Amino acid sequence: MKRMRIVAAIIVAATLTLTACTGTPHSPTANEGGSTAGANTGTNSTFVYDAHSTAITSWDPSTSYSNEIIVLSNVYETLTRYNDNTQKVEPLLATSWKSSADGMQWTFTLRPDIKFHSGNPLDAAAAKAAIERTIKLDAGAAYIWGAVKSIDAPDATTLVFNLSYAAPLDLISSADYAAYIFDTKAAGSEDLTAWFEAGHDAGSGPYSVTKWQQGQEVEVTLDAFPDYWGGWDGAHYDKVVYRVVGQATTAAQLVRSKEVSFVAQLTPELWGSFKDDNSVQVTERASWQNLFAFYNTTDGPLKNPNLRKALNYGINYDGIVAALKGSATRTPGIVPKGLVGYSEGLAEYAYNPDQATQLLAKEGYGPGKKALDLTLTYTSGDDQQELAMTLVKSSLAALNVNVSLTALQWPTQWAQAQSEDASKRQDIFVMYWWPDYADPYSWFINLFHSEEKPFYNLSYYKNAGLDAQIDKVEAVLAVDKPKAEQMYIEMQKELFNDAPAVVLYTSNYQRVLQNSVAGYVDNPAYPNVAFAYDLQPAAQ
Amino acid sequence: MSRLNRVTNAGQGSEPRGGSAFGPTSAGRRAVRWMRENPLFAFGAAIVMIVVIFGVLAPFLAPFPDDASTATHPFETLVAPSAEHLFGTDQVGRDILSRVIYGIRISPVIAAAVIASSCIIGIPLGLLAGHFGGVIDEVIMRITDIFLAVPALLLALAFAVVLPPSPYSTMIAIGIAWWPWYARLVRGEAKSVTTRRYVENARILGLPRWRVMFRHVLPNSVTPVIVQASLDFGGIILTAASLSFLGLGAQDPTPDWGLMVNQGQGYFATQWWVVTFPGLAILITALAFNLLGDGIHERLDPRRVVSR
Numbered sequence: 001m002k003r004m005r006i007v008a009a010i011i012v013a014a015t016l017t018l019t020a021c022t023g024t025p026h027s028p029t030a031n032e033g034g035s036t037a038g039a040n041t042g043t044n045s046t047f048v049y050d051a052h053s054t055a056i057t058s059w060d061p062s063t064s065y066s067n068e069i070i071v072l073s074n075v076y077e078t079l080t081r082y083n084d085n086t087q088k089v090e091p092l093l094a095t096s097w098k099s100s101a102d103g104m105q106w107t108f109t110l111r112p113d114i115k116f117h118s119g120n121p122l123d124a125a126a127a128k129a130a131i132e133r134t135i136k137l138d139a140g141a142a143y144i145w146g147a148v149k150s151i152d153a154p155d156a157t158t159l160v161f162n163l164s165y166a167a168p169l170d171l172i173s174s175a176d177y178a179a180y181i182f183d184t185k186a187a188g189s190e191d192l193t194a195w196f197e198a199g200h201d202a203g204s205g206p207y208s209v210t211k212w213q214q215g216q217e218v219e220v221t222l223d224a225f226p227d228y229w230g231g232w233d234g235a236h237y238d239k240v241v242y243r244v245v246g247q248a249t250t251a252a253q254l255v256r257s258k259e260v261s262f263v264a265q266l267t268p269e270l271w272g273s274f275k276d277d278n279s280v281q282v283t284e285r286a287s288w289q290n291l292f293a294f295y296n297t298t299d300g301p302l303k304n305p306n307l308r309k310a311l312n313y314g315i316n317y318d319g320i321v322a323a324l325k326g327s328a329t330r331t332p333g334i335v336p337k338g339l340v341g342y343s344e345g346l347a348e349y350a351y352n353p354d355q356a357t358q359l360l361a362k363e364g365y366g367p368g369k370k371a372l373d374l375t376l377t378y379t380s381g382d383d384q385q386e387l388a389m390t391l392v393k394s395s396l397a398a399l400n401v402n403v404s405l406t407a408l409q410w411p412t413q414w415a416q417a418q419s420e421d422a423s424k425r426q427d428i429f430v431m432y433w434w435p436d437y438a439d440p441y442s443w444f445i446n447l448f449h450s451e452e453k454p455f456y457n458l459s460y461y462k463n464a465g466l467d468a469q470i471d472k473v474e475a476v477l478a479v480d481k482p483k484a485e486q487m488y489i490e491m492q493k494e495l496f497n498d499a500p501a502v503v504l505y506t507s508n509y510q511r512v513l514q515n516s517v518a519g520y521v522d523n524p525a526y527p528n529v530a531f532a533y534d535l536q537p538a539a540q
Numbered sequence: 541m542s543r544l545n546r547v548t549n550a551g552q553g554s555e556p557r558g559g560s561a562f563g564p565t566s567a568g569r570r571a572v573r574w575m576r577e578n579p580l581f582a583f584g585a586a587i588v589m590i591v592v593i594f595g596v597l598a599p600f601l602a603p604f605p606d607d608a609s610t611a612t613h614p615f616e617t618l619v620a621p622s623a624e625h626l627f628g629t630d631q632v633g634r635d636i637l638s639r640v641i642y643g644i645r646i647s648p649v650i651a652a653a654v655i656a657s658s659c660i661i662g663i664p665l666g667l668l669a670g671h672f673g674g675v676i677d678e679v680i681m682r683i684t685d686i687f688l689a690v691p692a693l694l695l696a697l698a699f700a701v702v703l704p705p706s707p708y709s710t711m712i713a714i715g716i717a718w719w720p721w722y723a724r725l726v727r728g729e730a731k732s733v734t735t736r737r738y739v740e741n742a743r744i745l746g747l748p749r750w751r752v753m754f755r756h757v758l759p760n761s762v763t764p765v766i767v768q769a770s771l772d773f774g775g776i777i778l779t780a781a782s783l784s785f786l787g788l789g790a791q792d793p794t795p796d797w798g799l800m801v802n803q804g805q806g807y808f809a810t811q812w813w814v815v816t817f818p819g820l821a822i823l824i825t826a827l828a829f830n831l832l833g834d835g836i837h838e839r840l841d842p843r844r845v846v847s848r
Contacts, residue, residue: 249809269618269810319614323632380787383806390632390792394612405791 045537047237047517049530050251050260053381055219055242056212059196061180061203062133065140069176070264071220073529074240076180076203079108079127079159079173082438082525084338089170089438093122093181093204094159103166103478108159108173114229116183117201117208124153129184133192141177141436143445147474166478168439175437176526206230206533207240219244228533235518235536255280255512262520263512264528267383268325271510281513281520286329288336288524289434290506291385292447293376293392294459296429297500299422301372308499310359310366311428312349316395319351320388320505327384328505333492335440336506338524340481341488342440347496356399365400372401377416378430380407385430388504403428417458429458432507438525439477440488444470448495459500466494578838584831591825595644607634608642608795618811628813631803636813639795640821646796648825650711651776655769657715662722663758663765669723670730670761671753681727684720692717693779700788707796710780710789718776722765729761736760767840771833774826781822797822 049070057066061076079094094108114122128151135145147167152160161169173179186202187195196202199212207222222240224232232238243260245251248267254260255274266274274282295302295311302308321328331337333346360366378389386407393403406426408416417429435442446455449470450462469491477484495501509522518538520530575582599605603626607613613633621628627636669680687695695717703709733739734757742752781798783789790796792803797818804814 248806252809267806267810269807273810316614319612323612323614323617325617386792386803387631391612391614393793394610394632397610407787407791 045237046239046241047262047530047532047535047537048241048243048260049532050254050263051219051242051244051528052246052248052251052265054215054244056199056214059199059201059212060193061130061182061196062137062142062178063139065177067528069526070528070530071209071222071242072180072203073176073205073526074207074222074532075201075205075209076182077205078175078179079110079181080170082171082174082523084438084523084525085521087338087438089174092174093127094173097170099169099478101479103168103475104163106161106163106169108161110157110159111229112157114204115227116186116204117225118183118186120183120185121156122181122183122204123156124159125156126183126185127159127181128153130181133184134178134180141175144172144175144178144436147172166475168474168478171437171439174525176529177436179437204229206236217244218242222532230533235538237532237535237537240532252512255514258514261514261517262530264530266510266512268327268510271327271512272325274512279515281515281517283509283511283513283520283522284326285509285522285524286337287434287507287509287527288339289432289527290331290334290336291328291388291430291432291504292501293504294429294431294447294501295499296425296427296460297462298460299425300427301374302427304363305499306359306363307365307372309349310356310363310399311396311401312356312499312502313352313359314356314396314399314401315349315392315502315504316351317349317504319395320391323387323391324384324505327508327510329508331503331506333489334443334495334503335488335492336524339435339438339440340477340485341492343489343492346489346492349496349499349502351395353395353399360399360401367398367400369400374401374403374427375406376403376428376430377406377408377413377426379410379413379432381409384507385432389430392504418454425460430504431458434527435525439474441470441474441477444473444488444491448491448500461498461500463494463498463500466491469494574839578835580831581835581838584828584833584835587824587828588832591644591648591828594641595648598641598645602635602638602641604635604638605642607638608793610793618807618814620811621813627817628811630800630814631807634793636800636817639800640797640817642795643797643800643818643821644825646707646790646794647777647780647798647822648773648829650707650714650780651773651829653711654714654718654776654780655772657711658719658722659765659769661715661719662724663726663762665719666723666726666728667730667753667758667761670727671734671749671757673731673734677727680723684723687717687720688724690717692721693782696779696783697786697788700783700786705788705791707790707794710783713783713788714776714779718772721772722768725764725768726761729764730757733757733760763840767833767837770836771830773833774829777822777826777829 051067051070053067055071056068058064058068061072064072077093079092080089081092083090093111093114095111097106097108099106110124110127116122120126131145131151134142135148147163147165148161149164150162152162154160163169181204183202184192186200199209201209206225206228208225209220210223211221213219218241220242224236224238245254248270251263251266252270255263271282274280295308297303317330321330330348332344332348335341357366360372361369364370365372376389378385389405393405396403417425419425433443433447447457448461448466449457450467451457454460469487473484473487476487511522513520516538518536519534523529594601602608611634613629616629616633617631619625619629625635625637627640630636665680669677696713699713699716700709703713739752739756742756780789784796784798785802787802790799792799800818801815807814
């Protein structure tokens with residue numbers, strides 16, 4: 001018995017040490033057709049997407065507001081699509097569009113003869129019904145249609161939006177959430193919402209859902225839709241498989257054994273190890289996703305703007321970016337590069353412990369004085385965020401600011417921040433934000449516009465002057481882009497001075513692809529999406 | 541009174557007791573001989589001694605003591621083992637050697653606290669149950685049955701999920717799962733001791749029951765607990781490491797070994813040293829305590845040790 005104990009002790013300890021490399025080889029179930037990932041067969045080729053967390057949280061194209069866009073973007077289409085390279089909106093379901101001079105009426109001309117996967121025609125009436133359902137359900141990102149007063153479908157290919165205030169509707173219709181056009185009649189007599197959640201799709205995109213295995217590693221399988229309006233001439237993948245592999249080390253093994261075609265996210269170290277490897281491709285680009293620390297501007301010590309600024313000077317941003325080893329960069333201001341309102345000239349907070357000490361001393365805190373105790377909540381499960389939090393805590397500790405870190409599951413973290421009882425709320429709330437369409441509006445309206453009850457404005461920030469600017473800016477953008485740009489820059493200056501929040505870093509996307517995948521473009525307007533139809537299974 | 545003590549001692553003479561194993565006569569020589577016959581025990585004892593010394597002298601032995609608390613060095617992250625950093629640095633640039641040394645003050649201390657609290661709860665309850673029997677015995681034993689029905693690690697896990705993550709929660713969670721074993725052990729021993737003649741004699745002489753229980757039953761029932769505790773030490777270190785590995789124990793920047801393995805797992809394929817050294821620390825410490833426990837087990841009464 002005692003030998004057994006010793007052996008057991010060794011096994012348990014060794015298992016703890018080695019847990020990281022328990023990448024059990026899985027049989028390549030992704031390739032049911034017998035082909036290997038990305039094989040150059042022209043027909044019968046499979047694109048295997050490796051996601052690091054569960055792909056599907058909702059199948060409903062109206063209310064979906066999470067990871068599932070990586071799947072839905074290949075199943076559903078929007079009226080327009082944003083091209084990040086040209087910074088222009090391009091045709092998709094709509095071939096052309098025009099707006100009235102005041103930006104209050106938008107007319108879209110739809111591509112003729114498009115069919116949904118259900119076989120029903122995708123005409124103006126169907127598009128109207130889809131958008132109206134999204135507006136009516138008013139969940140997820142439905143707010144993007146906030147300007148729409150009514151929709152008309154005078155004929156099969158003409159769709160007219162009448163707005164209550166001017167808005168850039170071409171951009172809005174390219175949104176990654178809530179802008180999908182779907183067949184509202186696909187479920188027949190059944191309840192459409194329930195029908196969606198059972199894993200059915202009602203899209204018009206190049207692929208349709210054939211298999212959904214909730215909770216399984218091979219979660220979703222899509223098959224080519226033979227009647228897709230774009231046609232299937234030339235090289236295309238005819239199957240798309242979504243495989244969920246949480247462990248980055250396991251994902252890296254799957255790349256090496258060529259079991260996956262595309263990995264959306266690895267650790268910077270693992271990604272770096274593929275950089276010099278000629279047997280795979282890597283891509284890297286700045287995203288539109290930035291990590292915010294929101295300060296509680298209504299309760300607790302951070303009500304005081306001097307203390308908020310002291311924290312802003314006390315955080316070692318360059319250290320965070322260095323430790324994240326290429327998976328993050330800094331952005332001046334709030335709006336990331338590639339969007340209206342981005343400006344190299346904006347001031348940004350830099351690590352300056354002396355200035356931080358002075359500001360703290362003004363309020364009686366700092367080294368040798370009173371300790372400033374703060375609570376901070378962040379979302380658990382993201383290694384990069386966790387690493388940044390360790391560094392924030394560390395650099396503030398040197399200033400006699402004790403930050404107590406709590407990692408919470410997102411729903412808990414969010415609910416706590418929205419507590420009715422203000423004393424239960426945190427001093428600092430950390431989360432990522434990215435836009436719903438290629439426009440900075442999402443940051444300002446959601447994060448900094450005052451709210452009756454806190455929703456996403458988790459600084460609880462109220463600034464009437466800023467509110468007035470935010471309320472106006474989209475209408476200005478619809479008719480006068482340079483003026484809107486100037487307004488966005490002014491708003492960022494205001495937020496810099498008042499310091500209700502600070503951007504810790506902007507994420508970089510670091511992907512790994514097999515050499516057999518050709519034509520991949522990382523488009524930050526559609527985070528983590530690989531448009532499989534645009535990719536070609538090419539010769540190695 | 542003096543007569544009574546003699547009776548008691550006579551009773552003890554026929555029972556092996558903890559203290560007599562290392563009696564005063566030629567203790568040193570006997571110990572040396574015994575160790576030579578049990579090299580594994582000697583090895584375990586040596587490692588445990590080294591671990592204890594490192595733990596006590598951590599501030600003097602750790603090259604970068606600040607790295608065990610809030611200090612970070614973001615521009616020196618994931619440096620491979622070198623002369624400056626013998627065990628390399630972690631994802632935020634902290635010296636892993638210093639953190640491993642300070643880690644001795646976490647898991648092994650948790651193990652000691654769990655054993656102490658398990659004894660404080662388990663021994664009195666077991667004693668009551670074993671000595672008085674009847675309804676008291678039934679009630680206490682059924683309660684322990686409930687706890688023992690669930691594997692210790694699973695039970696500890698369940699409590700750790702509910703409690704806010706910290707080393708104290710780990711202690712409480714494991715302690716809750718551990719005490720019933722001690723209660724069981726003492727109860728069995730106390731039950732058999734209670735029926736011995738010297739205990740009956742003490743009662744016939746009119747001593748109060750409480751006095752009989754504490755003076756006569758208790759000292760003769762705790763030996764198996766000492767053996768069990770020495771065997772459990774390594775197991776509790778592993779349990780504590782498992783809890784913090786799962787994120788339910790100590791939180792950063794506490795230099796807890798299980799937590800360090802957890803945080804390093806993403807770097808295993810590219811920076812092996814981040815997980816390897818804290819993992820080895822867990823392995824060596826748990827192993828050393830197990831060897832030590834086995835030695836004590838062999839030396840003292842081995843018959844009534846329960847297995848888990």
